Amino acid sequence: xxxxNSFVPARGIGERRERSLWESGILTWEEFDPxxxxxxEKTGERVESFVAEALERLDDGDARYFGERFPASESxxxxxxxxxxxxxxxxxxxxxxxxSADVTTVSFTQNGETTTLIRGExxxxxxxxxxxxxAPLVVSFNGKQFDVPFLEESFELxxxxxxxxxMYPCRRIDLTGGLKAIESEIGIDRDRPDLSGRDAVRLWxxxxxxxxxxxxxxxxxxxxxxTENLQNLADVVARRLHENSxxxxxxxxxxxxxxxx
Numbered sequence: 523x524x525x526x527n528s529f530v531p532a533r534g535i536g537e538r539r540e541r542s543l544w545e546s547g548i549l550t551w552e553e554f555d556p557x558x559x560x561x562x563e564k565t566g567e568r569v570e571s572f573v574a575e576a577l578e579r580l581d582d583g584d585a586r587y588f589g590e591r592f593p594a595s596e597s598x599x600x601x602x603x604x605x606x607x608x609x610x611x612x613x614x615x616x617x618x619x620x621x622s623a624d625v626t627t628v629s630f631t632q633n634g635e636t637t638t639l640i641r642g643e644x645x646x647x648x649x650x651x652x653x654x655x656x657a658p659l660v661v662s663f664n665g666k667q668f669d670v671p672f673l674e675e676s677f678e679l680x681x682x683x684x685x686x687x688x689m690y691p692c693r694r695i696d697l698t699g700g701l702k703a704i705e706s707e708i709g710i711d712r713d714r715p716d717l718s719g720r721d722a723v724r725l726w727x728x729x730x731x732x733x734x735x736x737x738x739x740x741x742x743x744x745x746x747x748x749t750e751n752l753q754n755l756a757d758v759v760a761r762r763l764h765e766n767s768x769x770x771x772x773x774x775x776x777x778x779x780x781x782x783x
Contacts, residue, residue: 612628
């Protein structure tokens with residue numbers, strides 16, 4: 523599913539009407555013709571107006587425009603277009619409350635490269651801003667409820683790029699539970715399957731208290747695995763949601779690769 527397959531951002535178009543457009547053979551914006559669309563005159567005009575503006579915004583790579591126009595439940599549709607430059611991120615902390623706990627490590631994966639910022643070394647507000655700067659789409663798991671608010675509370679930071687929080691589209695395809703449980707269910711392997719969030723807290727305290735560099739190395743590796751596996755999970759989720767939507771109507775294959783093949 524690509525952005526240009528989507529009509530739900532247009533006023534008056536919900537999933538049912540969008541599906542009727544696909545079923546009539548109108549699969550992309552450029553194929554939209556109000557004279558043959560199964561819509562009323564006014565709705566057709568609104569869609570036509572949206573398409574004209576959206577094509578220009580897409581040519582400009584204006585991800586923020588689409589982040590604002592798409593319903594939150596459909597933010598996964600931005601993924602295929604911006605996948606190559608999407609920023610995957612995950613944080614580790616010493617607790618769940620930003621007022622009493624600290625961020626210990628933050629990992630970012632973008633364009634196949636992973637960077638980890640470490641408390642007391644290079645984890646600064648400037649470094650965080652630099653990582654988020656220019657990202658067309660940020661991707662997390664439970665980041666809307668936890669990671670982003672925690673970072674914004676702990677640092678003078680505002681993360682305002684379009685945000686694909688994979689926890690919600692996972693639920694739409696009956697993938698529930700934590701990140702590692704979902705990875706296991708869909709066949710995504712990780713190098714350290716025996717570690718958990720509690721272990722991450724223990725490892726940080728072991729490093730901070732005893733200077734145990736091995737403990738820090740294990741924590742960093744764990745955090746990086748979380749981040750790097752987000753792209754694999756996003757690929758699987760985007761493919762399944764594509765198959766359940768436009769793929770089910772038009773038998774169009776997803777443009778997102780299957781990471782398990």
